[in-house]
Amino acid sequence: MVPACVNGRYRLKEKIGSGAYGEVYHASDIIGDGDVVVKLQCITGSTTSLEHEYNVLKQLGDTVGIPHVHWFGREDNYDALVLDRLGQSLESVFKTYQHSFSRNTIVFIAHQLVCRLQYIHSKHFIHCDLKPDNILIGTGKDAHKIYLVDFGISKQYRYPCTHLHIAFEQTTSLTGTPAFTSINSHAGMELGCCDDIESLAYLLIYLFRGSLPWLHCSGISDEQVVEMKYNMTKLCQDLPEEVEQILTYSRSLSFDQKPDYTFLCRLLQRINSTSESCQQDHVPDWSTISPAPCKTPIGNADSTMPRRSHRLKVQAFSPCPMYSLCSNRCPRTVRK
Numbered sequence: 001m002v003p004a005c006v007n008g009r010y011r012l013k014e015k016i017g018s019g020a021y022g023e024v025y026h027a028s029d030i031i032g033d034g035d036v037v038v039k040l041q042c043i044t045g046s047t048t049s050l051e052h053e054y055n056v057l058k059q060l061g062d063t064v065g066i067p068h069v070h071w072f073g074r075e076d077n078y079d080a081l082v083l084d085r086l087g088q089s090l091e092s093v094f095k096t097y098q099h100s101f102s103r104n105t106i107v108f109i110a111h112q113l114v115c116r117l118q119y120i121h122s123k124h125f126i127h128c129d130l131k132p133d134n135i136l137i138g139t140g141k142d143a144h145k146i147y148l149v150d151f152g153i154s155k156q157y158r159y160p161c162t163h164l165h166i167a168f169e170q171t172t173s174l175t176g177t178p179a180f181t182s183i184n185s186h187a188g189m190e191l192g193c194c195d196d197i198e199s200l201a202y203l204l205i206y207l208f209r210g211s212l213p214w215l216h217c218s219g220i221s222d223e224q225v226v227e228m229k230y231n232m233t234k235l236c237q238d239l240p241e242e243v244e245q246i247l248t249y250s251r252s253l254s255f256d257q258k259p260d261y262t263f264l265c266r267l268l269q270r271i272n273s274t275s276e277s278c279q280q281d282h283v284p285d286w287s288t289i290s291p292a293p294c295k296t297p298i299g300n301a302d303s304t305m306p307r308r309s310h311r312l313k314v315q316a317f318s319p320c321p322m323y324s325l326c327s328n329r330c331p332r333t334v335r336k
């Protein structure tokens with residue numbers, strides 16, 4: 001049974017999400033008189049991924065687009081992380097808009113995500129699970145802000161004092177969510193900043209196309225997903241050329257290379273400047289216009305996002321020949 005109240009202060013209300021490791025509840029702060037969310041994870045070992053998430057958030061500190069931590073601790077048999085209550089996930093907003101955002105809105109989202117990743121990377125962490133469910137919008141006057149959440153599998157990729165990069169290792173497991181993770185992650189390789197950028201590229205494609213070709217193909221294997229991910233021309237067909245450039249760039253980065261965030265922002269800006277409407281007002285669709293009537297996304301009739309990441313440790317396949325040709329990573333890694 002989950003606790004009714006956490007830290008004698010946060011009273012749990014309805015459940016708003018559940019993931020691979022825990023559950024997320026709305027809660028009211030009966031002392032501070034505000035709304036928060038409580039992430040709960042049942043304690044089975046000495047530490048939980050929630051405790052890891054708390055430690056990451058603590059090191060990231062309070063900044064734009066990262067949820068503020070109110071409290072972390074143990075309640076009954078659960079670890080509890082109390083966070084600012086944010087708005088809907090990008091996935092649910094996208095669904096409300098029939099999987100069709102304006103070009104400006106897509107660029108607006110992607111631009112903020114580049115800034116979030118740049119910040120996280122500057123604090124020595126990689127997110128490792130960038131996807132629409134882990135991106136939330138703000139509420140009220142912050143409805144135009146894009147937040148990155150779920151740092152449960154984030155990883156410190158370099159040593160804070162020396163900036164020495166962690167060593168590269170090859171393992172047999174995938175990190176993140178197959179639909180949005182990098183090709184190297186499918187092959188069980190240690191992730192670096194480049195892999196967050198590659199996930200961002202898939203997210204961009206997802207937002208432009210309304211779906212991804214490998215979503216909702218029942219029985220599709222990891223190998224088939226990877227083959228589709230390799231086929232950049234097909235993947236980026238009919239999309240602004242900058243999208244393919246971003247994907248190509250992410251794959252050209254080596255394991256320990258620092259991404260050029262300014263270059264990424266410039267490419268995004270170019271998508272906007274070539275847009276017919278050419279609005280530069282940076283107001284997302286959800287702040288101004290009602291959801292559009294139903295539209296079939298490019299290349300996929302069923303645009304519903306599959307539930308949940310296979311977030312950790314699924315068996316990786318041996319790298320295919322295409323992989324070996326394209327990879328420019330050094331052949332070593334470390335895994336969580």
Ligand SMILES: Nc1ncnc2c1ncn2[C@@H]1O[C@H](COP(=O)(O)OP(=O)(O)OP(=O)(O)O)[C@@H](O)[C@H]1O
Nearest residue numbers: 017018019020022024037083084085086089133150
């Ligand atoms: N601060 C928040 N404010 C509002 N909603 C939130 C917040 N944090 C999480 N959520 C909701 O709960 C969902 C799950 O949160 P999160 O991804 O952090 O948990 P998780 O258990 O790690 O989930 P998963 O394993 O599915 O990734 C989010 O997609 C979002 O809808």
Ligand SMILES: [Mg+2]
Nearest residue numbers: 019133134150
């Ligand atoms: Mg999540």
